[in-house]
Amino acid sequence: xxxxxxxxxxxxxxxxxxxxxxxxxxxxxxxxxxxxxxxxxxxxxxxxxxxxxxxxxxxxxxxxxxxxxxxxxxxxxxxxxxxxxxxxxxxxxxxxxxxxxxxxxxxxxxxxxxxxxxxxxxxxxxxxxxxxxxxxxxxxxxxxxxxxxxxxxxxxxxxxxxxxxxxxxxxxxxxxxxxxxxxxxxxxxxxxxxxxxxxxxxxxxxxxxxxxxxxxxxxxxxxxxxxxxxxxxxxxxxxxxxxxxxxxxxxxxxxxxxxxxxxxxxxxxxxxxxxxxxxxxxxxxxxxxxxxxxxxxxxxxxxxxxxxxxxxxxxxxxxxxxxxxxxxxxxxxxxxxxxxxxxxxxxxxxxxxxxxxxxxxxxxxxxxxxxxxxxxxxxxxxxxxxxxxxxxxxxxxxxxxxxxxxxxxxxxxxxxxxxxxxxxxxxxxxxxxxxxxxxxxxxxxxxxxxxxxxxxxxxxxxxxxxxxxxxxxxxxxxxxxxxxxxxxxxxxxxxxxxxxxxxxxxxxxxxxxxxxxxxxxxxxxxxxxxxxxxxxxxxxxxxxxxxxxxxxxxxxxxxxxxxxxxxxxxxxxxxxxxxxxxxxxxxxxxxxxxxxxxxxxxxxxxxxxxxxxxxxxxxxxxxxxxx
Numbered sequence: 001x002x003x004x005x006x007x008x009x010x011x012x013x014x015x016x017x018x019x020x021x022x023x024x025x026x027x028x029x030x031x032x033x034x035x036x037x038x039x040x041x042x043x044x045x046x047x048x049x050x051x052x053x054x055x056x057x058x059x060x061x062x063x064x065x066x067x068x069x070x071x072x073x074x075x076x077x078x079x080x081x082x083x084x085x086x087x088x089x090x091x092x093x094x095x096x097x098x099x100x101x102x103x104x105x106x107x108x109x110x111x112x113x114x115x116x117x118x119x120x121x122x123x124x125x126x127x128x129x130x131x132x133x134x135x136x137x138x139x140x141x142x143x144x145x146x147x148x149x150x151x152x153x154x155x156x157x158x159x160x161x162x163x164x165x166x167x168x169x170x171x172x173x174x175x176x177x178x179x180x181x182x183x184x185x186x187x188x189x190x191x192x193x194x195x196x197x198x199x200x201x202x203x204x205x206x207x208x209x210x211x212x213x214x215x216x217x218x219x220x221x222x223x224x225x226x227x228x229x230x231x232x233x234x235x236x237x238x239x240x241x242x243x244x245x246x247x248x249x250x251x252x253x254x255x256x257x258x259x260x261x262x263x264x265x266x267x268x269x270x271x272x273x274x275x276x277x278x279x280x281x282x283x284x285x286x287x288x289x290x291x292x293x294x295x296x297x298x299x300x301x302x303x304x305x306x307x308x309x310x311x312x313x314x315x316x317x318x319x320x321x322x323x324x325x326x327x328x329x330x331x332x333x334x335x336x337x338x339x340x341x342x343x344x345x346x347x348x349x350x351x352x353x354x355x356x357x358x359x360x361x362x363x364x365x366x367x368x369x370x371x372x373x374x375x376x377x378x379x380x381x382x383x384x385x386x387x388x389x390x391x392x393x394x395x396x397x398x399x400x401x402x403x404x405x406x407x408x409x410x411x412x413x414x415x416x417x418x419x420x421x422x423x424x425x426x427x428x429x430x431x432x433x434x435x436x437x438x439x440x441x442x443x444x445x446x447x448x449x450x451x452x453x454x455x456x457x458x459x460x461x462x463x464x465x466x467x468x469x470x471x472x473x474x475x476x477x478x479x480x481x482x483x484x485x486x487x488x489x490x491x492x493x494x495x496x497x498x499x500x501x502x503x504x505x506x507x508x509x510x511x512x513x514x515x516x517x518x519x520x521x522x523x524x525x526x527x528x529x530x531x532x533x534x535x536x537x538x539x540x541x542x543x544x545x546x547x548x549x550x551x552x553x554x555x556x557x558x559x560x561x562x563x564x565x566x567x568x569x570x571x572x573x574x575x576x577x578x579x580x581x582x583x584x585x586x587x588x589x590x591x592x593x594x595x596x597x598x599x600x601x602x603x604x605x606x607x608x609x610x611x612x613x614x615x616x617x618x619x620x621x622x623x624x625x626x627x
Contacts, residue, residue, distance in 0.1 A: 202377075204329065204333050205374055205378070205421075206378060206381055216333075216336065216337055219337040220337045220338070220595070223334075223337060223338055223528070224526075226528040227525070227526060227527065227528055253284045255281065255285065255293070255295075255296040256292075258277055258280055258281050259281065259296060259299050259300070259303070259513060260510065261277055262274055262277035262278055262281060263303060263505070263506055263509040263510075264506060265277060266303055266306055266505075267505050267506045271307065274303070274307055275307070278300060278304055281296055281300045282300060284296065285297040285300055287535060287538070287539065288535075290524060290529070291520040291521050291523065291524030292517075292520070294520055294524075294538050295513075298538065298539070298543040298546050299516075299550065301547060302546055302549070302550030302551045303550060303551075305547060305550070305551040306550055310551075311547065311548075311551025311552045312551075314547065314551070315544070315547055315551065315552060315556075318540070318543075318544045318547065327533070327536055330533050331533040331536045331537055332374070333533075334531065334534065334537075335533075339522060339526065339596065339600065340592055340593045340595070340596045340600055340611070341611050341618065341619050343592060344589050344592060344593065344602070344609075344611060345459060345494055345611075345619065346374075346375045347585070347589060347592065348581065348585055348609060348621055349375065349459065349492050349494070349621070350378060350379045351582070352490065352581065352585065353365070353379065353455055353490070354379075354386075355582055356489065357391070357453040357455070357489075360391055360452075360453035361391050362391060362392045362394070362449075362451060362453065363392070363393050363452065364394040364395075364396070364449070364453065364454050364455065365393070365394070365395050365455045365456075366396045366398065366446060366455065366456045366457065366486070366488070367395065367397050367458075368438060368457070368461060368479070369458060369460075369461030370395075370397035370399055370411060371414070372410075372414055372417075373397065373414040373415075375457075375459070376395065376418055376421075377421045380393070380418070380421050380422055380424075380425050380427050380429075381425055383427060384426060390427045391428075392428040392429075392430075393422070393427055393428065393429050393430070394429075394430045394432070394452070395415075395429070395431050395432070396431075396432040396446055396447070397411045397414060397415060397432070397433050398434045398436070398438060399433075399434070399435055400435070400438075407435045408433050408435035411433040411435060412433050414433075415431035418431060432446075432447055434446075437475075438465065438478075439465070439475040439478040441479075441482065443482070443485060443486065446486065448486065453489050454488040455488060455489065456483050456486060456488040456490075456491045456492070457492045458491075458493055458494065459492075459494035459621075460494045460495060460496050460619065462476060462479070462495060462567075463495065463496050463498070463560055463561040463562070464558050464559070465479060465560075466555060467560055470554065470555050477570075477574065480571065480574035481574060483574075484574055484575045484626055487626050488625075488626070489625070490624075490625060491576065491623065491625065491626075492621070492624075493571065493621070493622055493624060494619065494620070495561070495564055495567050495619070495621075496619060497563050497610070497612075497617045497620050498511070498512075498515050498561030498562070498563070499511040499561075500512035500515055500549055500561065505553075508549060509549075509550060512546060512549045512550065515616075515618075516542055516546055518613045518614065518616045518618060519542055519613075520538065521613070521614070522613045523537065523538065525597060526596075526597055545559050564605075564608045564610070564617070564622070568608070568622075571624055575626060575627050576624040576625065576627060577624065577625055577626075577627045578606070578607040578622055578623070578624055579607065579625055580623075581604070581607070581609055581623060586609065589602060589609065590602055599614045600612075600613060601614075601615065603617075607622050608620045608621070608622045609621045609622065
């Protein structure tokens, strides 16, 4: 999974226990206005009793309408009687009775929010929703009935259980008068909570051994087969004559050149030219097309937001957007099945800890940016099999506080989930959550004891710390100084390798375009286009980050990656020395990468384990010790 996945760059986590929020963007209805409009001084003043009467009248009218709509279910036969009467009249006048209008259900699902399964409840089976392909010749009532039936069917169990992942949920205590049916209907909005563990979640988080490894291999092979089929279809000749020529003309459109030209116009404050170029890009970009079209769609959104000066507002809206836990788990599983990045990172980190703490009886891991703790169930499983019994494991999870009354809710839930796995594997376990900005964490917060084997782990999250271009006191240097004072036995540092942190917009835009082109091309090659999990990754992970890079400036731009060479110099200045990775770890990592597409690459440079796609380095991981 993408190391950035499942959280916003400003420290906001998407908690698996957050209930999905359904937002209807298809109307601007603001509710019935009971306030009287402003009138002149001669207007009549309505008494409070009349206000009540008016409100009661309106509510009564609404109730009557709703009851009449419910009665339609019992009076559907009236429609057929009416049609029969109309047909007889047409026969009398000697004309042919016109057929019922056709309704294209595909149009009802043109909105991505309707095609996705973001409204899946905690108890629902995770599956890829099938878009309706048939066109029904029927009346509008039948259209609404089919649409309602499809929405209601999401609450029913799916018979195809073996090929899907189930995300369970536990329901909080509710009043006795609520029936089971009522609870299940209201659960997405009120009662949803995330199961800490289930057999299906175990398959995902323990995917390196046993049944989890088998399930992951099956999914990887399935993705490979589907992608190969789609590539074969794309290479077939489409259309003849003018249609084929039109398709060829459409394929030669260079969206990269248009994007760069538009960025130049935006940088020069040439609104007219930038707007015209954006129109051209929009004609060929699409969130449902190939990799280049999807990339152009995301970058066009960023350019449009920068041109309008609304980048920060749009970015905050994307950060606060709610997506169901089921969608995120499915997307995470798809990511680790289609790319080796996250699996290799977890493997290298966990195996290094096990090798270096082989004889330790107490291990203390300080994890900067713990997220949901997806890395640690596998470690708990591994150390439980250690000869002589497992050590006592203490984990300090550090995460940015989330807004609201419970800033540590996410990492507290992470600790509870990890405690479940520790109990499963009989590993003595202690958890210490810290919800603070990283630069504000003190040594006292970490509660370090003497005699512990101390590990500091920071995987791909240091890119969100502000650097020297924002303030004199860099948050990156502050955190590195804290780690140096801790004096850990080993510091495992994973970084996103990127060059799009330049203060100049045009330079930053070009570098970001090259970087995200590799990510979108990777998904295009390894994941079928119709998978909704892919659209979630491209839109809510990569797309959101690209928007921040393009449309935000100053401290509001929180996507600030550096190359592994820049981080190497920064770590040396902080007083660390690099530690080479074990040769066995590198060998096994290379074998694991061989299970994926041939264009995935792995290499070692200056004690950094590099991972990338088609020659472009995307992630890097290294180990350090205090000098």
